[in-house]
Amino acid sequence: MTPTRHSFDNQPARVEDPRRRIDFLPQYYPQANGQEAPPIESVEQNARITLEFLAAYYDLNCEYVRLLEVRNAPASQQRSEAEKKSLQAVERLLIVRDRLEDQYAPFGVIADPVVRDGFTVNVRLSFGNVDAAGRRRTDWYTITAFVPIPLPKGAKFEDLPMRIEGPGINRE
Amino acid sequence: MQKLILINYQSPGDVVMLTAAVRDLHHCYPKQFLTDVRTGSPELWENNPHVTPLEVNDPDVQVLECHYPLVGCSNQRPVHFLNGFIEYLNDQLSLQIKLTRFAGDIHLSTAEKRAPSPVEQITGVNVPYWVIVAGGKFDYTIKWWHFRRWQAVVDQFRDKMLFVQVGSSHHYHPALKGVLDLRGQTSLRDLIRLIYHAQGVLCPVTLLMHLAAAIETTPGGPETRPCVVVAGGREPASWEAYPGHEFIHTIGQLPCCAAGGCWRSRSVPLGDGDEKDESPNLCLDVVENLPRCMHLITPELVVRSITPLLKKRRTGRRTRAACAAINPFLFRRAEVGAVLGPPVPKPETFDPLLSQRQETNHKTKGKHHAPRTISNKR
Numbered sequence: 282m283t284p285t286r287h288s289f290d291n292q293p294a295r296v297e298d299p300r301r302r303i304d305f306l307p308q309y310y311p312q313a314n315g316q317e318a319p320p321i322e323s324v325e326q327n328a329r330i331t332l333e334f335l336a337a338y339y340d341l342n343c344e345y346v347r348l349l350e351v352r353n354a355p356a357s358q359q360r361s362e363a364e365k366k367s368l369q370a371v372e373r374l375l376i377v378r379d380r381l382e383d384q385y386a387p388f389g390v391i392a393d394p395v396v397r398d399g400f401t402v403n404v405r406l407s408f409g410n411v412d413a414a415g416r417r418r419t420d421w422y423t424i425t426a427f428v429p430i431p432l433p434k435g436a437k438f439e440d441l442p443m444r445i446e447g448p449g450i451n452r453e
Numbered sequence: 454m455q456k457l458i459l460i461n462y463q464s465p466g467d468v469v470m471l472t473a474a475v476r477d478l479h480h481c482y483p484k485q486f487l488t489d490v491r492t493g494s495p496e497l498w499e500n501n502p503h504v505t506p507l508e509v510n511d512p513d514v515q516v517l518e519c520h521y522p523l524v525g526c527s528n529q530r531p532v533h534f535l536n537g538f539i540e541y542l543n544d545q546l547s548l549q550i551k552l553t554r555f556a557g558d559i560h561l562s563t564a565e566k567r568a569p570s571p572v573e574q575i576t577g578v579n580v581p582y583w584v585i586v587a588g589g590k591f592d593y594t595i596k597w598w599h600f601r602r603w604q605a606v607v608d609q610f611r612d613k614m615l616f617v618q619v620g621s622s623h624h625y626h627p628a629l630k631g632v633l634d635l636r637g638q639t640s641l642r643d644l645i646r647l648i649y650h651a652q653g654v655l656c657p658v659t660l661l662m663h664l665a666a667a668i669e670t671t672p673g674g675p676e677t678r679p680c681v682v683v684a685g686g687r688e689p690a691s692w693e694a695y696p697g698h699e700f701i702h703t704i705g706q707l708p709c710c711a712a713g714g715c716w717r718s719r720s721v722p723l724g725d726g727d728e729k730d731e732s733p734n735l736c737l738d739v740v741e742n743l744p745r746c747m748h749l750i751t752p753e754l755v756v757r758s759i760t761p762l763l764k765k766r767r768t769g770r771r772t773r774a775a776c777a778a779i780n781p782f783l784f785r786r787a788e789v790g791a792v793l794g795p796p797v798p799k800p801e802t803f804d805p806l807l808s809q810r811q812e813t814n815h816k817t818k819g820k821h822h823a824p825r826t827i828s829n830k831r
Contacts, residue, residue, distance in 0.1 A: 326724060386600055387721050387742035389591055389625045393786075409591055409625060410725035418591055419726040 298332055299339045309342035311335055312403040327408045330385055334392040337378040338401040344370050345399055456487045456514040458507050465494040465641060466660040469557035469667055471519060472497060474538035476558040479503045481550045496641035500560035517545060527692040528713025534692050555696050557667030561649055570650030571643055572617060572633060578778040582615040584648055586656035588626035592729060594719045595736050596657045598683045598747050600627040605752035607631055614763065615779060619644060634784040653679035653762060658693055666695040679762040681755060686710030686746035690827045699758040700827040703746040709737040710746060720744045750824045758826055
C-alpha cells in the first residue's frame with residue numbers, strides 16, 4: 282500500500298467566488314481574520330480555503346437578509362410558506378458550511394464565525410500548516426531583544442573579558 | 454550520594470513518564486541518589502519530593518539526557534511507556550529499577566487539593582465533570598478523531614454530565630458546543646487541579662490520559678480515575694493503556710496495524726514543511742481524510758464505553774438547579790442559525806454520523822472487525 286496524498290496547493294477554489302456574481306452585495310461579504318478577503322485568483326492553499334468559507338458565510342448572510350424581508354411582511358399563509366422556504370435554504374447552506382468544516386478538519390483548519398445581529402461579519406480562521414502569525418510551523422525564526430548594559434565607569438570594550446557581538450559592534 | 458540531573462525536553466506526556474522513573478529510582482535505591490531535572494514542563498515537578506536543586510556545573514553531578522529507546526520494541530515486547538525511561542536509566546547507570554506504580558508521579562500541594570475545583574471557581578457550583586480533549590498537536594495528526602464525533606459523544610450526555618474542554622491555543626482544538634470551554638485558559642498546573650477533581654477524562658492518546666492515571670483521586674473516590682481513550686491503531690495498547698482506562702483501539706483489526714501499532718505521524722499532509730508529511734510517515738489507509746482505524750471508532754462505541762463508568766460512579770442526572778447554574782457558562786456557537794427562531798423541517802436529513810455508520814457497516818461486513826476496547830481492570 283502507498284499512502285494516499287492529499288494536496289490542495291496550486292488549485293483554484295472549488296466554489297464560485299461570490300465577488301464574481303453580478304448581484305454581489307459587498308456589505309454581506311465577511312472579513313477573514315479581521316482583514317479583507319484574499320484575491321479572487323488566489324491559488325495558495327490557505328487563501329483558497331479561506332475563500333471557500335467566506336463564500337459559504339456570504340451565502341448564509343444573503344439568505345438571512347431574504348428571511349428578514351419575508352418576516353417583515355404582514356402575517357399570511359403566503360408569508361408562512363415563504364418563511365419556511367427561506368429557513369430551508371438557510372439549512373441547506375449550513376450543510377454546505379458543515380461539509381467544508383468536515384473536509385478541512387483533518388488538515389487542522391478551524392473557521393469560527395463572528396456574528397453580529399445574525400450576520401457573519403468576520404471568520405476567524407486557523408490552519409494546520411502555519412501559526413497565528415502565518416509562519417510555517419517548521420520554519421526557524423529568531424527573536425531578538427535590545428538590552429542595554431552600561432559598562433563600568435572607565436572601562437573600555439577592549440578590557441572586557443568576553444566576546445561581544447551585535448549590531449553596531451564591529452570588534453571580535 | 455550520587456547526584457543526577459536528568460534532561461528531557463520532549464512533550465509533557467513524555468515528561469510524566471520520567472516522573473515515574475525518578476520515583477522508582479528513589480524507591481528502589483533509597484537515599485542513594487539526589488536527583489534534579491531539566492525538562493520543558495517544570496510544572497509537572499512541583500511538590501515532587503524527589504527533586505533536589507542541583508547545579509549542572511557541580512563536578513559531582515552527572516548530567517544525563519534521557520530517552521526511551523524501548524519504544525522501538527513496543528510492537529514486539531509487552532512493555533509499557535512507563536518502562537521507557539526506567540529501562541534507559543537501568544542501562545545507563547547499571548541499575549535494576551522496577552516500576553512500582555502503574556502511573557506517573559504527579560504531586561499536588563495541600564492547598565491545591567483543598568481549593569475548590571477550577572469548575573466550581575468559574576461556575577460557583579460543585580458539579581461532577583469529565584475533562585475532554587478534542588484535538589491535539591500538529592505533529593501527530595494521525596491521533597486526531599473528527600471533531601463531529603467528539604461532539605456527538607458530548608451531545609449524548611447532554612444534561613447528564615458536564616464536559617470541560619481543554620487544549621492549548623497553539624494546537625488544534627476545535628470548539629465543542631455545550632461544554633465548559635477552557636481551551637487556552639489552563640496552565641499545566643491548572644490542568645492538574647482540573648483533573649484532580651474530575652470524575653473522568655475523554656481524550657485521544659495524549660498528555661491527559663497520562664495525567665488521568667498519574668494524578669491521585671479525591672478522598673473517597675475510586676482508586677483509579679476513569680479515562681476513555683480513542684486510540685485507533687497507532688500505538689500498541691500494551692504500550693499506552695492504564696489500569697481502569699478504556700482504551701479503544703484497532704490493533705489486529707486492519708492490515709496496517711495487524712501485528713502492532715503503525716507508529717505513523719499524519720493522516721494527511723499539512724504542508725508545513727515537516728518531514729512527517731513524507732510518505733513513510735503518512736497513514737496508509739485514509740477514509741474521508743481520517744485514518745481508517747479512527748474512522749472505525751464510532752461515537753456510539755465511545756458512549757458505550759463511558760456509560761458504565763458513569764453508573765459505577767453513580768453520577769446521576771444533574772439537578773435542574775445545577776443545570777441552570779451551569780448553562781450560562783456552556784459554549785454556544787454564534788451563527789445565523791442561532792437567531793432563526795423555532796426549527797423547521799429540514800430539506801434533507803443531515804446526519805454527521807450517517808456516512809461513517811454506513812462505511813463502518815460496509816467494512817465490517819467485509820474484512821474488518823469492530824474496534825476493541827481494552828479495559829485494564831485491576
